[in-house]
Amino acid sequence: MSKKSQALPVDTVKFSSFYHDAFLRLRKDKVAVCCLAFVILLIIVAVFAPIIAPYPESYQDTSSILSGSSSEHLLGTDEYGRDILSRIIYGSRVSLMVGVVAESIAVVIGVTMGALAGYYGGKVDMVISRIIEVFASFPQILFAIVIMFVLGTGIINVFFAIGFVGWTSVARVIRSQVMQLKSNEYVEAARASGGGNLAIIMRHLIPNCLSTIIVIITMEIPADIMYEASLSFLGLGVQPPQSSWGEMINKARTYLRANPTYSIYPGIALVLTVLAFNLLGDALRDALDPKLKNL
């Protein structure tokens, strides 16, 4: 830990104690701890899916098609006889990957644009802000769909589409944070000691936005997961035989009367995941910086 503080500029030396305090506050919140446990559980399930899932993803048990819960298939089977529980488990991989990949793309673009707009102000800010407005003037889901049109379908393209659509929320927040921070004294000091603009942005401003970035990520990930589910629901996301919760719900529609629970279970998985991330995000925001309550 101490080596880290040495490498960072002087103003961020309080790193460890600030995050330590935040962590202690977080630990007290029982709901947050539950959510964190759930998320960790989800990650474990996703990573060790082949081991945890009772059946392989595309294994078709032709003896039981569209069956409800049974001792062999805890959550029933789909139209191909595939075990729903296993497919839900494998589906978690897609959801988590969306969270990681799409959000990383969004953060990289968003932080860059936001920091540039906030720091330089003036014309740069005007241009970037207009671009953000244009992007934000379109319902995100429809925008993602249109991007899919350009890129073509498939899960990798979904990541790009969602990331490309989601950077605006990140940019907006980073922009206002940077605008606030840049009037702080250490920026003056850094400039006085000869720091170039880029260095100031990278070494001083962005690290101080870290807590904001963490909160944003935790709040945007559930939205990204929802978008992926929606795109897959429309048939634009994962392609069969890969499973994704959204895709399962889509297929389940046709068999609503035959096996209603087919559509219910993947949805529950989705709701719980989004809920967990949402609550975790709220708790993180309260722990790291209650001033961000407006997010």
Place this chain on the structure above:
Amino acid sequence: MAKYILNRLWQTVIVLIGVTLITFVMINIAPGDPVAVMMAKKADEATITKIREQMGLNEPLPVQYITFLKNAVTGDFGNSYFQKYPVSTLIARGFKVTGTLAVGVLLFSIPFGLILGILAAIFRGRILDRVFMFISTLGMALPSFWFAIILQLIFGLWLKVLPISGVNTLSGYVLPSIALGLIYGASIARLTRTNMLEVLNQDYIRTAHAKGVSEVAVVLRHSLRNAAIPILTYLGTLIKNILGGSVLVETVFSIKGLGSLLVEGIMKRDIPVIQGCTIYIATVFVIANLLIDLLYGLIDPRIRVSKGGA
């Protein structure tokens, strides 16, 4: 006030130009030759080139863009490649459906959200608050398409009281409106609660109590008008979200609205439809925002009447 209006108008124009530009660019970098698609690859090279010539697709891109802009302004997006109608007709039809749905969603979500939020704020910290906020958090985590399916199951298949597909009668709009309405109502509830709490803590509320104003009047008259102002700004985002979320719900309930039109257009690579829908949806949102901002200026006396009195 006038300056405020002019500013907003100017912003709107810029954003709309940006939208048309991006749409145009995206259409043109998408893979596949639209004419080839349209002709379903049944024609030969020469015919395709001739048709491209006719449609003006061989002009340099900037020229195409200007033509496109000109047409967009007059609402002419050409004819759909696959359906035998002009795009504007299709959009009008779709808008009627989606528009009605949007109204239904607003009719459900706004009262739902306001009531939940106000009550949660008044009974802050008590059981009612916790219950309502739990409902709100849950509501915000529901996928609209999945919730729509659940509603279909309960009210359509099990209870058999409401139609689950099509909008031949007005009752066909009920379930879709609730499906989206509950979810957006949940965020309105949260926002309302936060704003109400902030307002209830203000000094002027204490003054109202000291004047002997009744509790009901304090909440409904004194607090709500102040708390409503930020909620109004959320209305713009709400409309945008409804336009977006309607795609999913329309699919579940087999309703032919704007969203479905766009998605279908994308699946079939029906370029005029894609262009038309995109521009139209963005315009609706931008104008809605403009109107809301103007409304905001009218409601908040601090903006409407400046210090000099005017």
Place this chain on the structure above:
Amino acid sequence: MSEKLLDVKNLSTYFYTNEGIVYALDDLSFSVKKGETLGIVGESGSGKSVTVLSVMRLIQSPPGKIVSGQIIMNGEDILPKSKKEMKAIRGDKIAMIFQEPMTALNPVFTIGSQIMESLRIHQGMSKKQARKKAIEMLGKVGIPLPEKRVDEYPHQLSGGMRQRVMIAIALCCNPELLICDEPTTALDVTIQAQILELINDLKKEFNTSVLMITHDLGVVAQVSDNVLVMYAGKEMEYGSVRQVFQKPLHPYTRALIDSIPTVENDRELLHVIEGMVPSMSKLPGGCLFHPRCERCMEICKAQKPELYHFKDGRRVRCWLYGKEEDGGDSDE
């Protein structure tokens, strides 16, 4: 001797918080006669605001609670009254103005409508009548061109003007008691004097008694007939303004008066009362003031002094007094 308008007896208000019970008011008694102006003085945290909020029954509950006592207004105890009955009293029989005029008025209503609201609730006036009276009141509080300004919004007025509007709202229904909670603290000194003068004039015109809360002894001297000195939720001294200022009894009162910077003598160091007001949840044993008292004795640390009544009506809570020679009685 005019009769008592307000008679507060043994009022105790506690706040039940996560960190413990805050004894904001402990067994406080005082009275306000008809036509009198009583000033309640104390530092921040002395409980003076809690006192008047308790009288108005505006204490937020939870976490606060008026635990015991009587608040007798015109011979009737208002503490057991229902919410509905209190609503009728507030704004009509007892009115209050607050410290921050900038935020005390609702920004989305005109100042006229805010005055009219009181009139229509308590006196059942029609819109027309209420508007006429509102304009009249604005004139009385010294706002120029009231017919024009009645339709303006709070943000169009200055701080001093807003406070005048607050006074207009408070007095429009002719209350018997006007409570002023630090009405001039947020205003410039010159405006301060104007507002106090206004209150004094209107008090006579409307025949209203005034309860003036302040930390500023200068304000007390300007407008009050009698003064009550509070510390940490308890009464420390009471007397007429003349008596208390000429011969302060309690060391705290003396220290307060000494702390007023004067321009007369050669430059001395500003007199400061050592220490800080104790946190209401962790009060010191013995006399509440003893850790900061210049004349602290052994008994002060151990036992709480009781309130001692002098024959001339003065009261003081201090171990320095209370012997038979002073010619008075002990109380409680």
